Amino acid sequence: MTRTYDDGLGEVADVVERARRAGPELADAGRERRARLLETMAAHLDRSRVELVATAAAETALAPDVLDAEVTRTADQLRMFADVVREGSYLEATVDSAPAGDVLRWLRPLGPVAVFGASNFPFAYGVAGGDTASALAAGCPVVAKEHPSHPRTCRAVLTALRTAAEEAGFSPDVIGMVSGFEAGGQLVTHPAVTAVGFTGSVGGGRALFDLCAARPEPIPFYGELGSVNPAVVLPHAARTPDAVLEPLVTSMLTRGGQVCTKAGLIFLPDDADQLADQLRQRMADAPHPVLLNESITAAYLAGTAQRAALDGVEVRCGDGAAAGDDARGPVAPVLLATTVAGLLADANAELRQECFGPYAVLVRYRSVAELRTALAALPSSLVAGVYATDDDLPDARDVLPVLVDRAGRVVWNQPTSGLRVGWATQHGGGYPASTAAGTTSVGATAIRRWLRPSALQNWPAALLPAELRDAVGGAEPGLPVRRDGQLHLPEAV
Amino acid sequence: MTRTYDDGLGEVADVVERARRAGPELADAGRERRARLLETMAAHLDRSRVELVATAAAETALAPDVLDAEVTRTADQLRMFADVVREGSYLEATVDSAPAGDVLRWLRPLGPVAVFGASNFPFAYGVAGGDTASALAAGCPVVAKEHPSHPRTCRAVLTALRTAAEEAGFSPDVIGMVSGFEAGGQLVTHPAVTAVGFTGSVGGGRALFDLCAARPEPIPFYGELGSVNPAVVLPHAARTPDAVLEPLVTSMLTRGGQVCTKAGLIFLPDDADQLADQLRQRMADAPHPVLLNESITAAYLAGTAQRAALDGVEVRCGDGAAAGDDARGPVAPVLLATTVAGLLADANAELRQECFGPYAVLVRYRSVAELRTALAALPSSLVAGVYATDDDLPDARDVLPVLVDRAGRVVWNQPTSGLRVGWATQHGGGYPASTAAGTTSVGATAIRRWLRPSALQNWPAALLPAELRDAVGGAEPGLPVRRDGQLHLPEAV
Numbered sequence: 011m012t013r014t015y016d017d018g019l020g021e022v023a024d025v026v027e028r029a030r031r032a033g034p035e036l037a038d039a040g041r042e043r044r045a046r047l048l049e050t051m052a053a054h055l056d057r058s059r060v061e062l063v064a065t066a067a068a069e070t071a072l073a074p075d076v077l078d079a080e081v082t083r084t085a086d087q088l089r090m091f092a093d094v095v096r097e098g099s100y101l102e103a104t105v106d107s108a109p110a111g112d113v114l115r116w117l118r119p120l121g122p123v124a125v126f127g128a129s130n131f132p133f134a135y136g137v138a139g140g141d142t143a144s145a146l147a148a149g150c151p152v153v154a155k156e157h158p159s160h161p162r163t164c165r166a167v168l169t170a171l172r173t174a175a176e177e178a179g180f181s182p183d184v185i186g187m188v189s190g191f192e193a194g195g196q197l198v199t200h201p202a203v204t205a206v207g208f209t210g211s212v213g214g215g216r217a218l219f220d221l222c223a224a225r226p227e228p229i230p231f232y233g234e235l236g237s238v239n240p241a242v243v244l245p246h247a248a249r250t251p252d253a254v255l256e257p258l259v260t261s262m263l264t265r266g267g268q269v270c271t272k273a274g275l276i277f278l279p280d281d282a283d284q285l286a287d288q289l290r291q292r293m294a295d296a297p298h299p300v301l302l303n304e305s306i307t308a309a310y311l312a313g314t315a316q317r318a319a320l321d322g323v324e325v326r327c328g329d330g331a332a333a334g335d336d337a338r339g340p341v342a343p344v345l346l347a348t349t350v351a352g353l354l355a356d357a358n359a360e361l362r363q364e365c366f367g368p369y370a371v372l373v374r375y376r377s378v379a380e381l382r383t384a385l386a387a388l389p390s391s392l393v394a395g396v397y398a399t400d401d402d403l404p405d406a407r408d409v410l411p412v413l414v415d416r417a418g419r420v421v422w423n424q425p426t427s428g429l430r431v432g433w434a435t436q437h438g439g440g441y442p443a444s445t446a447a448g449t450t451s452v453g454a455t456a457i458r459r460w461l462r463p464s465a466l467q468n469w470p471a472a473l474l475p476a477e478l479r480d481a482v483g484g485a486e487p488g489l490p491v492r493r494d495g496q497l498h499l500p501e502a503v
Numbered sequence: 504m505t506r507t508y509d510d511g512l513g514e515v516a517d518v519v520e521r522a523r524r525a526g527p528e529l530a531d532a533g534r535e536r537r538a539r540l541l542e543t544m545a546a547h548l549d550r551s552r553v554e555l556v557a558t559a560a561a562e563t564a565l566a567p568d569v570l571d572a573e574v575t576r577t578a579d580q581l582r583m584f585a586d587v588v589r590e591g592s593y594l595e596a597t598v599d600s601a602p603a604g605d606v607l608r609w610l611r612p613l614g615p616v617a618v619f620g621a622s623n624f625p626f627a628y629g630v631a632g633g634d635t636a637s638a639l640a641a642g643c644p645v646v647a648k649e650h651p652s653h654p655r656t657c658r659a660v661l662t663a664l665r666t667a668a669e670e671a672g673f674s675p676d677v678i679g680m681v682s683g684f685e686a687g688g689q690l691v692t693h694p695a696v697t698a699v700g701f702t703g704s705v706g707g708g709r710a711l712f713d714l715c716a717a718r719p720e721p722i723p724f725y726g727e728l729g730s731v732n733p734a735v736v737l738p739h740a741a742r743t744p745d746a747v748l749e750p751l752v753t754s755m756l757t758r759g760g761q762v763c764t765k766a767g768l769i770f771l772p773d774d775a776d777q778l779a780d781q782l783r784q785r786m787a788d789a790p791h792p793v794l795l796n797e798s799i800t801a802a803y804l805a806g807t808a809q810r811a812a813l814d815g816v817e818v819r820c821g822d823g824a825a826a827g828d829d830a831r832g833p834v835a836p837v838l839l840a841t842t843v844a845g846l847l848a849d850a851n852a853e854l855r856q857e858c859f860g861p862y863a864v865l866v867r868y869r870s871v872a873e874l875r876t877a878l879a880a881l882p883s884s885l886v887a888g889v890y891a892t893d894d895d896l897p898d899a900r901d902v903l904p905v906l907v908d909r910a911g912r913v914v915w916n917q918p919t920s921g922l923r924v925g926w927a928t929q930h931g932g933g934y935p936a937s938t939a940a941g942t943t944s945v946g947a948t949a950i951r952r953w954l955r956p957s958a959l960q961n962w963p964a965a966l967l968p969a970e971l972r973d974a975v976g977g978a979e980p981g982l983p984v985r986r987d988g989q990l991h992l993p994e995a996v
Binding site for chain 2: 423
């Protein structure tokens with residue numbers, strides 16, 4: 011691969027070094043300039059929308075209207091982080107005053123970070139996705155890993171971001187990219203890389219996590235690896251299947267079941283035959299999607315067949331075989347059914363693991379106590395859904411603590427598969443949903459992952475960083491500051 | 504070891520199980536009850552002060568007045584976390600409202616956590632220290648590891664805390680303890696343990712970090728391992744040695760040089776002979792301390808002798824031999840001197856590493872540019888000191904960015920060895936100063952390490968956890984809440 015660096019791609023050492031050099035300007039640009047950088051990047055995504063959507067549609071088999079909406083979400087996410095940067099709370103500016111000299115504490119960017127995007131959201135979890143947007147907002151230059159499943163999309167996005175960076179007066183090297191499997195390992199072990207954002211599989215993610223932990227100086231690995239996402243239909247709700255059916259089907263089948271928030275385990279009372287049959291019917295009638303890439307297709311075919319053959323598992327719909335003969339499908343939806351005992355059997359661990367594609371398992375429970383036992387035994391998930399009527403409130407109260415323990419977000423009577431991006435967004439959970447349970451990979455507070463605290467004690471005001479001079483009572487208002495334990499908000503403009 | 508569990512000690516599986524069972528009550532107690540728990544614990548430390556100080560003085564050889572002040576600091580720290588819990592910002596309560604249903608996000612306790620205290624602060628970094636106080640404040644039960652260097656102190660503190668917990672209406676098992684080297688490894692790999700706080704050596708800390716990272720479900724390891732702590736005397740300040748001498752000597756010799764914030768590398772201009780000689784004199788005149796334990800004493804004697812023999816290193820004071828013949832000293836202070844080239848030589852890595860005891864290295868620099876190069880090449884530290892006059896301001900401006908990059912806290916014209924505990928406290932840094940650069944182990948925000956975010960979407964108000972009902976506009980005021988991006992403070996009471 012011979013290539014000039016002008017497109018932002020190159021060898022790992024070169025791309026990381028360029029990111030490192032672009033770092034101080036990005037970190038010290040001040041909040042307003044960094045906010046404008048993010049907004050300029052959003053504008054460039056909007057401007058390149060037609061090309062981006064066409065390129066991604068060809069590479070991913072996702073529908074153009076779905077991808078168009080994803081470009082909007084991705085651009086909006088960059089703009090949201092511009093708001094987060096301007097608002098300034100994220101700095102956690104804190105002053106403890108004392109006759110012996112004040113102590114000032116605030117959060118600073120870590121330095122260059124690596125971002126590994128996902129196959130299923132080429133924009134929102136891609137080169138310009140939430141990891142990149144939050145890292146740039148924090149002041150960290152980003153080195154993305156090109157996704158082998160949609161390389162042309164990655165490059166088109168990279169070009170848009172680099173062009174925007176230059177237009178906003180920054181080095182284009184605030185964002186760069188490396189390519190190839192080996193480059194991924196080199197990237198996370200490079201001494202100048204300070205943290206990693208990752209969205210992908212348990213296998214690949216754990217391997218990179220292990221590399222980060224084994225470094226001479228370990229760095230944080232913020233990985234979203236896999237999530238089985240239980241959805242619970244409580245007894246009274248199960249008797250009104252029409253209210254429950256649409257959000258459940260949406261949760262199972264959005265993007266051909268290739269979303270990390272897919273409801274993979276649908277818990278139903280064991281007498282909910284009508285709802286179970288309606289779910290079977292909807293799966294049987296669902297379109298057969300072409301999947302994102304060959305490895306997801308192969309994993310879908312093998313994974314559904316393997317699960318269908320487990321003891322205590324019935325096949326309700328689909329036989330796991332591809333309807334087409336292309337290596338990416340189209341594939342037939344698969345709905346399995348089991349009991350709590352079947353789900354929790356030692357030999358049936360696969361049932362408790364994520365499988366991308368139009369696949370789910372109905373789990374019949376005999377009592378809410380059994381339901382709680384089952385939920386408590388599941389690996390952590392990104393999201394859980396509860397479907398309930400008013401008559402289910404006492405049971406919901408029983409189930410809520412275990413759901414909150416097992417999932418980063420718990421949804422009431424809505425599909426789990428959508429994720430609103432805002433200040434209250436939580437997209438994370440325990441392992442394997444996330445390798446860093448204390449964080450979120452989406453939403454305003456995702457910026458916290460790329461920051462570290464610093465304190466200055468007894469420093470002369472003239473030497474304080476510009477952002478901190480505001481905190482100490484300088485000319486520029488606009489920064490929430492905690493002084494001697496008391497939080498103060500800036501006056502409204 | 505046969506022992507009833509009533510004293511809080513036991514086998515790992517038993518102690519962790521008891522902590523796990525005590526968890527829900529602690530987590531759901533509400534902020535006011537948890538604040539009172541911390542205050543009751545503080546009161547019991549005060550009440551046991553005479554016994555605690557006598558026990559620790561016998562075990563550690565630290566002076567009773569020093570230990571008495573440490574009990575005060577430790578009790579005050581518990582009270583500070585009561586304030587933090589009452590204030591409520593730490594919950595990060597956030598509401599995004601929408602016609603389709605609000606999303607609420609807040610921080611919840613992780614579950615049982617393990618705490619490994621340090622040898623050098625038997626109270627402030629011990630069983631009732633900052634890790635325990637912040638974890639209990641968060642709502643996490645604690646299993647402490649007994650320190651082999653002061654086991655009786657650990658048990659006396661444990662008894663005080665358990666008695667206080669019962670008095671405050673909680674299970675005493677909110678705090679328990681395990682004993683012995685093997686128990687440490689079992690503790691951090693126990694499936695129910697959700698995070699680890701550690702203060703100690705690089706060797707022991709890294710081994711436990713590696714165990715945490717290798718778990719099937721990895722957990723965070725918040726470790727403070729080692730810190731060499733540079734102190735920089737800028738050229739003009741070096742010409743007024745009297746102003747500089749006291750804070751430098753304090754930074755080098757507090758507690759016999761057995762503090763993690765000890766200034767280990769003193770950077771002086773190469774013409775600062777007068778200051779260098781005064782430092783040598785003060786070290787030569789300093790008392791010979793008895794050290795904390797035999798392994799620190801052995802490491803001091805071997806470490807100073809090894810460093811003294813390195814190429815490019817001169818011995819200014821002390822020969823590294825113990826003045827007494829006890830296995831814990833008293834030991835003679837050791838002051839070495841070298842150049843920047845000597846400090847950075849590949850073969851001299853030990854010079855760049857922490858060594859507990861009354862030991863420091865003078866590093867002579869020829870220019871501020873060379874000083875910057877030296878500082879940038881050091882491992883990360885907890886703290887760095889700068890000694891400067893007004894005439895040094897331009898040089899200080901040059902040096903500040905590299906110091907902020909290399910140390911979690913940077914101090915102007917004061918000893919580095921003291922740490923004020925408050926809202927703006929930062930005690931952490933890059934590896935090996937900390938294994939988690941984004942955190943602090945001391946100060947109000949240390950609570951953040953033991954929390955993870957959760958979100959509820961579209962939930963009926965009746966089912967929200969009590970702490971969140973406040974956030975949604977319930978009867979109890981007092982909680983800062985971000986609504987639709989806008990931070991709102993509770994009305995003053």
